[in-house]
Amino acid sequence: MRKVEVTVVKVRNLKRQHAFRGSNDPYVRIAPDKGLIHHWQKTAAIKDAGSEAEFDKQMTFEVKPDGNLLLEVKDSDLIHDDEIGRTKIPMSDVFETGAVESWYQIGEGSKYSGEVYLQMRAL
Known part of the structure; x- marks a missing residue:
């Protein structure tokens, strides 16, 4: 297991x-x-952010060098938080190069639901 520092930028x-x-x-959220x-x-929820947030x-995190981080983007609600989308982030590039900054797509194909920008650094 190795440590990786992840900054969720935006x-x-x-x-x-919600349509109406x-x-x-x-x-x-990441694990x-x-x-x-x-x-x-x-992260904290950003109220009324719409389609973009910083x-x-x-x-x-402690992860296996050949493992993944699970990432979910959710919409905070009073009763039940809705899932906007999810993805898996492979750690191999981070540990091979020492650091990675990139946009990651949330969802695929018809389930595309946005992008997240991460800065990651092996510790």
Whole structure:
């Protein structure tokens, strides 16, 4: 297991969750992919952000160099948070190069629901 520092910088082009009421209140949560149990860390929700939001939230995880981070973008609601989208982020490039900055697509094909910009650094 090795440590990686992840900064969630921003999201863009988020799919709208509610057709008739309000705009997205997005937040991002991330966890190492360790099977059935995930230890999530998350950003604060950005109220009425709509399709774009900036977070600048730094998190540190222990991951396998050939493992993945699970990433979900959610819409914060009073009763139940809706999922906007999810993706897996491979860690191999981070540990091979030492650092990666990139946009990552949330969802694929017809399930595309936006993008998240991450800065990641091997520790």
